Amino acid sequence: MEHIVIRDLSKRFSHSVDGEIHYVDVLDNINLQVMKGEFVTFFGPNGCGKSTLLNIIAGLLEPDTGSVMIDGKPPQKARIGYIFQNYRDSLFPWKKNIDNIAFPLELQKVSRKERRNKVRDVLGRLEIKIPEDMYPYQSSGGQQQLSAIVRAFIYEPDVLVMDEPFSSLDYQTRFFMQGKLLDICARTNSTVLFVSHELDEAIYLADRVVLLDKRPAKIISILENTLSRPRNHVMIETKEFFDLKTKALRLLKEAVEL
DSSP, X not given: OEEEEEEEEEEEEEEEETTEEEEEEEEEEEEEEEETTOEEEEEOOTTSSHHHHHHHXXXXXXXXXXXXXXXXXXXXXXXXXXXXXXXXXXXXXXXXXXXXXTHHHHHTTOOHHHHHHHHHHHHHHTTOOOOTTSXXXXXXXXXXXXXXXXXXXXXXXXXXXXXXXXXXXXXXXXHHHHHXXXXXXXXXXXXXXXXXXXXXXXXXXXXXXXXXXXXXXXXXXXXXXXXXXXXXXXXXXXXXXXXXXXXXXXXXXXXXXX
């Protein structure tokens, strides 16, 4: 049974120029089904509407037409973990790392002792080391990103939504975070929707890659990833990976030429 069902989804925005209303179509008739525990990535041109799509799936925006259902419920009634591109801005500089991670539990009125114990338990089960008593500004970019990811997992979301979360990381840290994310997802059987502007990353992480056209975004094709799991970065150098990337580039090129 499908975990997430996106049906006939369209969205447009309006803006005023010299008193005249103009409309911009952003999403055009998006249809997609996602299974529980699946890792789906979205790849397309900058500004095509990928973030808008994630925001609708997360319940932050309403579509103009169509619907999103998560286990038969609208997104507003589901548990969504959202990790933004500017993850540093989502961490509270006055809170230690352990309390940043525990913040969703604080909102649920869980006691300080209980929520700190929950954080340590989750970090232990996921085999993640973060300097608990340091502040975000004292931590590396990778440690800050891990704090944001674990915070999204701490209250066991139905879906984890990630909008280009590794784009500001250096190459080596990005590799490390990709591996860590895949390990966390394997341990938790999480459903992940992940936007990337790097095609290699989109293919490497995903079970399926959703290729989007220029705005208004339409689904060009959904690429099934045949790479085995667990993944490792040696796979990026294999013929199988190269063939997947070549197919994706061909589909994108054909869409541009239409």
